[in-house]
Amino acid sequence: MQVLVINSGSSSIKYQLLDPDSGEMAASGLVSRIGESVAEDATTVEHRSDGRTLEHQGAIADHAAGLRIVFDLFARSGHDPRTAGLTAVGHRVVHGGEVFYRPTLIDDSVVESISELSSLAPLHNPANVTGIESARTLLPEVPQVAVFDTAFFHGLPEAAKTYAIDAKVAAAHGIRRYGFHGTSHEYVSGRAAELLGRDPAELNQIVFHLGNGASASAIRGGRAVDTTMGLTPLEGLVMGTRSGDIDPGIVPHLVRTAGLDIDGIDNLLNRDSGIKGLSGVNDFRELFRLIDTGDEAARLAYDVYVHRLRRYLGAYLVELGRVDAIIFTAGVGENNARVRADALAGLERFGIAVDPDRNESKDRAARYISPDGSEVAVLVVPTDEELAIARAAARLVA
Template identity: 45%
Template sequence: MSILVINAGSSSIKYSIYNTKTLQLIDHGLIEEIRDHHEGFEVMRTQLQLHNIDITKIDAIGHRVVHGGERFHEPARVDDALIREITALIPLAPLHNPANIEGIQAARAIAPSVPNFAVFDTAFHQTMPPYAYRYPLAHDLYESFHVRRYGFHGTSHHYVSIQASDLLQKPIESLNLITFHIGNGVSACAIQKGRSIDTSMGMTPLEGLMMGTRCGSIDPSIIGYLMHEKGMSIEEVDTLLNKKSGLLAIAGTNDLRSIIEARKSGDANAALAIDMFAYRLRKQLGAYMSVLRGVDAVIFTGGIGEHSPLIHEMVCEGLEHMGICLDRAKNSAFETRIHDEASTVALLVIPTDEERQIALYVQSLLSA
């Protein structure tokens, strides 16, 4: 039997299907340019039939849902009430939750007897203490408008923390970890004994570290300044900060490989972009080392985190006094363990697999 994992976008459906017992990946695919999610599921049904899989007879379907607010601390079985709750959270994730809901509804329509489970990107971070997730703003803004840090990439941070526990052969309850999910979106997480206690993204994915097209944390007064001095609308500012900033704004592209090549050719903007990017990562690393008061491992994951030895080196450079000693040969060879023997902190490069982690959640729920 099988578990189907769905990541529904506004015009696409990414899917993976696993053996329920072994979690062996059976098939995966991406259906793009769909007019609606019901159409996309019909296409997927046909593709799965090539593997003799009847979507109406599988064990379960797990859905990625971007925002679970404060309500959802763990994956939850889908019913009408849960869909209403996810719908109520749309103001917190207007670009993502509607598509996630459409994917859930399409799945329930095409396979009404198959149980569906929602897995929330924000859930892993719901263990943060109030002093970490609250902003220094009026209580009413939190209590009435839910203004607080939620964090994202939670499924990825959780997955690589479990993998690190296996690699280090230590129970996760005994480990303090710092995880860096570095792709076009970038976030860090401080994990204490298996629980997220802080993360760099905030109420939205815009806060925190410099990213591919997002600026990360900046002086909030810049927004008012641009609106007043440049006559920008709030929509224009939002587009600027989310889609026209970060690496793209400084280097002219958000493709790090191209930026690195341009840097080698003497491009000053490319060099500046990489320096800014690595500096903010290194600063976040130092902050979380102080928060955790002792770190067992630093983990790099995500498209850049898994494939850029240069970023590993620039983040870890000069931190030997903090117990972080990079082995440049291991790093250049793309090994999993990139620390040297003198390092008291393990430095690990672990590929993330959010779809597999969703399948693990669903497998556990089915067993329960």
């Protein structure tokens, strides 16, 4: 059994071909800089399979062209999806709105509905649709399944998902907390339960998905009861280039005093804020290099980042009442011991502690980083959204 997983971004396509049962990956790759002008010798596709890497160099006009190149590289590596008897193609779709809250078999009406939800995710859903349409053209006989980032948070309690604005306005425009990174939060919390040897229904967990985009969730008995991202992926934690929480009054203030229009404000908050807006960089390795040279702006950016993590940790501790596990995942969460240690520093009275040696370990597997006998297990669990999407697609098709 093989499933091709496609994650189509605005100028990129990430993909994996894998067995959803074993998790064994036959091939993976990245198409980058789609629609951009690049030099003829610039690498725009890297395809990895059977221990070797194949590359494509040169400009890629659009997503359809990118996927055609990918399929040619698949054929050269001996894993052509067109002849491999695929079980399904699984597509990551960022926003499902109120319409989609479980994996969904794709047809023309589903594509149209995902497109209509683009007003809620203008940076993501149009690109997701483009990838879907390209894959359906190349693999017309293979079932295609949409798996939605928002699905895990669809059932949030009313008090957690409702914004305190005019109810009629909210209802008319689909305004509620949707949450994102749901596939990761669901997968990681399930893996944590396996590591603990416990039934997820027995556990209260806090998950920190910390990458360039970042979110946290409170999970009670396997169900999400709160999360930091909201109507869009902008709300919540400080991120690489996104502001996270701000006073909404900042928006009209900037319109009046800085002359910014809606597009300018959107660009400011999504692309020029967060760690980048405060320090000038959004890579944590570069941020720590600046901190270690005494750069005060970098130090402040990091302090603001950790302060926001701790604020939500405290809120979720109170909301859950009892916490069995705190889990870190994604690029920063899995690889940055300094962030993990600082986020949980001084919380021993709450049963939360980090073992320095375990925390600094370079082990890439799911693992404990709390001391033996800790009341609250602190874990690092690598996320695998592609595997989760592949399994969801395979289950639906079966």
